[in-house]
Amino acid sequence: MAQNSMRVLLSSEQIQARVRELGAQIDRDYPEGPVYLVAILKGACFFLADLARAMKRSVRIDFIGISSYGKGKTSSGEVKLTKDLDSSIEGADVLVVEDIVDSGVTLTYLIHVLSQRRPRSLRIVALLDKPDRRQRPVEVAYVGFKIPDEFVIGYGLDYAENYRNLSDICILEDPKAG
Ligand code: IMP
Ligand code: MG
Numbered sequence: 001m002a003q004n005s006m007r008v009l010l011s012s013e014q015i016q017a018r019v020r021e022l023g024a025q026i027d028r029d030y031p032e033g034p035v036y037l038v039a040i041l042k043g044a045c046f047f048l049a050d051l052a053r054a055m056k057r058s059v060r061i062d063f064i065g066i067s068s069y070g071k072g073k074t075s076s077g078e079v080k081l082t083k084d085l086d087s088s089i090e091g092a093d094v095l096v097v098e099d100i101v102d103s104g105v106t107l108t109y110l111i112h113v114l115s116q117r118r119p120r121s122l123r124i125v126a127l128l129d130k131p132d133r134r135q136r137p138v139e140v141a142y143v144g145f146k147i148p149d150e151f152v153i154g155y156g157l158d159y160a161e162n163y164r165n166l167s168d169i170c171i172l173e174d175p176k177a178g
Contacts, residue, residue, distance in 0.1 A: 023054025
């Protein structure tokens, strides 16, 4: 694979500090009882692991898989569930954990699916938000960082399944495909 050039947008230290703030804020906002953290595979796993440890209250974690039929830089707009939750969320305080909100197509679909299961509450926390790219309005309760319209990798985010393990979030310049 050809080497793409990249530059750091958010350092590991900046990310960790912001995730701790988000964890503390979520702790304060929720009533008694566990929060069900639902991470969207695969990108949100790193964020989930750090966010859960930044929270003091009891949390439960689960994973949901969504495919947007795209391998390059943009999703095709067609969405489907590839892995469902392991347990019921009826009556639960559900917090969907997402790495990045781009067009909003993925989260619009997911919120539609999960709301039919009658959770007590349903909110979204996204580490990154690219507001300039929004096609569908989606209410994101907690945002880590608003970022410009650039393609980013690292801390769970991939380019064609690569770079998820970078500790920093980097802008990928001139990706070769997508
Ligand atoms: P949306 O449905 O367009 O909001 O897309 C959300 C999904 O697209 C995210 O969960 C990511 O998997 C992916 N995505 C969007 N922007 C980026 C990016 O800059 N880098 C890596 N993945 C991205
Ligand atoms: Mg994703």
